[in-house]
Amino acid sequence: MEFTEITLGDRTVPVVENGYYDRYRMNPDLEEIQRDPAVGDLAFFRRMPKRMTDSALGPMWTPNFYYRASSAQLLFAVPLSRLRAHLPAPLEPVRILPGVGLIALALYRYEICDNDPYNEVGVAVVVHDPRRHRARTLGFLDSLRRRVGYAHVLALPVNTEIARVRGVDGYNLPKWRTDIDVSIDGQVYARVAGTEGRTDIEVGAKLPAIRKLPPGSRVSATKLIHTLGGRWHETTTQTNALAIGAQFLPTHVRLLRGTGPLGDLLTELGVDRPLRMEVTTEAQLALHLPRPLAL
Incomplete structure (x- = not known):
């Protein structure tokens, strides 16, 4: 695989030569993308045309399209006392029992996307919608009904430089x-390398029963709550x-x-x-730029 260098903000970043980023700079022609037999139907993306938006890295096209992806998420019950040291105010963790919150460990494989293929692993605290100061339990149940989740990310390693620079600087x-x-x-x-090439973490699991879904029948949203430039933002x-499957107490x-x-x-x-x-063996994603959030 050959690489070429591009400018992203004030950084020079290697990307795959003649890859999606090299060719389209985040603003692809969907008619050209549709010719790739590995991509599949693009109706999901056609409903959200891209726009040029100011960002921490300068003007950028948004949203970022992931045409073929898969993921696995493991939810763990952990003591709230352990979470407090990692969760900044005013964010509030979801409580599933008195003194017990939730941590999500997520594994992502992005096979075809605007900034070229990469892998990612995330650890996040499941939190309440920070704009709901009352009736948080009802708000959480309403979020589940609407398939909207809120999280504060604690760690998010990736395996390409463009994904790292976009994530850190942008x-x-x-x-x-x-x-x-x-x-x-x-x-x-999944395996994430740690210090000196040793294993940081390694995850293995059997697939749950997977069912195919009609396109557009199960669209969900994850909202990351974080700071950018000293202000709270929502991504x-x-x-x-x-195609998706889930299992309780695997x-x-x-x-x-x-x-x-x-x-x-x-x-x-x-x-x-x-x-x-929860395992999603086939999915399409749209990642939006951060938006300011008044807390």
């Missing part, structure tokens, strides 16, 4: 670059799930913690056995 998310393998096919597997990702999950920041973080949070696993 979104102020806790990203760093390291080797990451993610496979969501016959089984779920929205819309997901059009095309028994065939292996989580190995080695030497590195992710393993250390999961240990600090008191992560043990997962409560729920």
Whole structure:
């Protein structure tokens, strides 16, 4: 694979030569993209035309399209006392029991997207909508009904430089670059490299029963609540799930913690056995730029 250099903000970043970013600079011709047999139907993206928007990296086309992706998310119950040290005020964690909150460990494989293929692993606290100061329980139930989730990201390593620079400089998310393998096919597997090439974390799991969905029948949104330039912002990702499965109290999950920041973080949070696993073997995503949020 050959690389070329592009300018992103005040940085020079390598990207795949003749890849999607090199060719389209985040503003692709969907008629050309549609000719790729691996992409599939593009109706989800045609409903949200891109626009040029100011960002922390300068003017940028948004949203960022992910034409083919897969993911796995593990939810863990952890003591609220462990979360407090990692969750800034005024954010409030969702409580599933007195003194118990939720941590999400998510594995992402982005096979075809505007800024070229990459893998990503995230650790986040599940939080309430920060604009709802009352009736938080009702607000959380309403969010579930509307398929909208809120989270505060604690760690988000990636395996390409353009994904790291966009995430750190453009979104102020806790990203760093390291080797990451993610496979969501016959089984779920992920490995994140830690210090000196050792394993940081390794995840293995059996796939739950997967069901195919009609395009557009299950669109959800995840809203990341974070600061950017000293102000609170909200970053929205819309997901059009095309094949998905879930399991409560999964028994065939292996989580190995080695030497590195992710393993250390999961240990600090008191992560043990997962409560729920959701696997999306095929999906389309749209990642929007951060929007200011008045808290």
